[in-house]
Amino acid sequence: MAEAVMTDADARAELAAELAAHNIAVAQPGDPPLFTRTPSSSMVPLHWRAEDLAGLLEKIGASLKLEAGGQRRTLRLANPGLPYGTTPTFWASIQYILPGEVATAHRHAATALRFIMKGRGSDTVVDGELYEMNEGDLVLTPSGTWHDHENKGDRPMVWLDVLDISLVRALHAVSFEGSEVPRQPVSRVQDRSFREFGSGIMRPPGGAHHGRASPILAYTWDRALAALQQAAGLDPDPFDDVILEYQNPLTGGPALPALGTALQMLRPGARTRAHRHTGSVVYHAVRGAGRMRVEDQVFDWGAGDFIALPPWALHSHANDGAEPAILFQVNDIPVLQALGLHRTEEG
Numbered sequence: 009m010a011e012a013v014m015t016d017a018d019a020r021a022e023l024a025a026e027l028a029a030h031n032i033a034v035a036q037p038g039d040p041p042l043f044t045r046t047p048s049s050s051m052v053p054l055h056w057r058a059e060d061l062a063g064l065l066e067k068i069g070a071s072l073k074l075e076a077g078g079q080r081r082t083l084r085l086a087n088p089g090l091p092y093g094t095t096p097t098f099w100a101s102i103q104y105i106l107p108g109e110v111a112t113a114h115r116h117a118a119t120a121l122r123f124i125m126k127g128r129g130s131d132t133v134v135d136g137e138l139y140e141m142n143e144g145d146l147v148l149t150p151s152g153t154w155h156d157h158e159n160k161g162d163r164p165m166v167w168l169d170v171l172d173i174s175l176v177r178a179l180h181a182v183s184f185e186g187s188e189v190p191r192q193p194v195s196r197v198q199d200r201s202f203r204e205f206g207s208g209i210m211r212p213p214g215g216a217h218h219g220r221a222s223p224i225l226a227y228t229w230d231r232a233l234a235a236l237q238q239a240a241g242l243d244p245d246p247f248d249d250v251i252l253e254y255q256n257p258l259t260g261g262p263a264l265p266a267l268g269t270a271l272q273m274l275r276p277g278a279r280t281r282a283h284r285h286t287g288s289v290v291y292h293a294v295r296g297a298g299r300m301r302v303e304d305q306v307f308d309w310g311a312g313d314f315i316a317l318p319p320w321a322l323h324s325h326a327n328d329g330a331e332p333a334i335l336f337q338v339n340d341i342p343v344l345q346a347l348g349l350h351r352t353e354e355g
Contacts, residue, residue: 058312129161144229
């Protein structure tokens with residue numbers, strides 16, 4: 009978009025000091041552009057490799073404590089193009105919990121999710137409901153819900169944590185509350201929400217559920233993978249090959265109001281068309297290997313890697329291997345859709 013020429017620049021400059029005394033301003037020639045022809049973001053594309061992350065996780069496991077009051081042991085995936093967070097709306101980090109440790113109970117305004125990367129034998133309690141956490145499971149902690157975790161296994165647990173904290177901070181809506189006890193009491197029916205809504209095709213008549221997030225708090229890997237494998241029999245998506253979104257069974261929409269989650273399969277030989285969209289994405293490679301082109305950069309990724317995709321960045325996927333590759337992704341597209349700001353464009 010061509011920058012407008014201010015023929016009254018001197019007059020504007022002379023007014024600046026007087027207006028500032030009244031907490032008022034007018035546009036000045038040196039101001040950054042308020043509007044741009046297409047969406048623009050300071051976020052940069054990044055690739056974090058599993059082998060680098062593994063060594064760093066062992067280091068923080070050996071030197072950092074998991075303490076009460078909400079302080080977790082995590083590696084934050086920071087983006088150098090942003091003052092805070094991995095993308096403009098959320099922060100992704102990798103949590104490391106040793107055997108016998110408890111991540112104590114708390115709640116906060118930010119919505120959170122966990123995708124289990126490694127380990128078995130841990131569980132989480134979310135508002136009194138207890139669920140096991142095993143590799144590939146997706147666990148939700150909607151805004152305002154009490155949650156805690158415990159590693160009851162004999163090996164470290166590693167999972168991806170995502171919080172829409174950047175969005176909540178931008179809206180000045182941050183709040184946090186700790187608990188007086190490390191773990192919450194568990195309800196009599198410890199998995200009530202899953203028993204009511206977990207089938208995905210049936211529910212209690214007039215079943216009550218409050219809030220905009222999914223009533224299902226744990227999406228197990230075996231069910232998600234089976235659904236993805238079924239979808240592999242359909243015609244491919246031109247931009248993502250095989251992709252399914254984790255859904256709220258009550259609305260048919262995304263599982264969380266501000267964070268989109270999806271599982272994606274790139275079949276052997278897959279090469280997708282390039283496209284761009286408003287909204288940012290973080291990809292985690294669950295299985296296999298592939299290649300992602302983001303604008304003029306090419307990322308060759310393998311299992312355990314992460315890739316951050318900025319808003320409106322042209323991107324495409326490829327799998328030149330002999331085995332299917334699977335990616336888990338988190339995005340902020342539900343926010344853009346709710347505000348009428350979501351757009352896509354083929355490259």
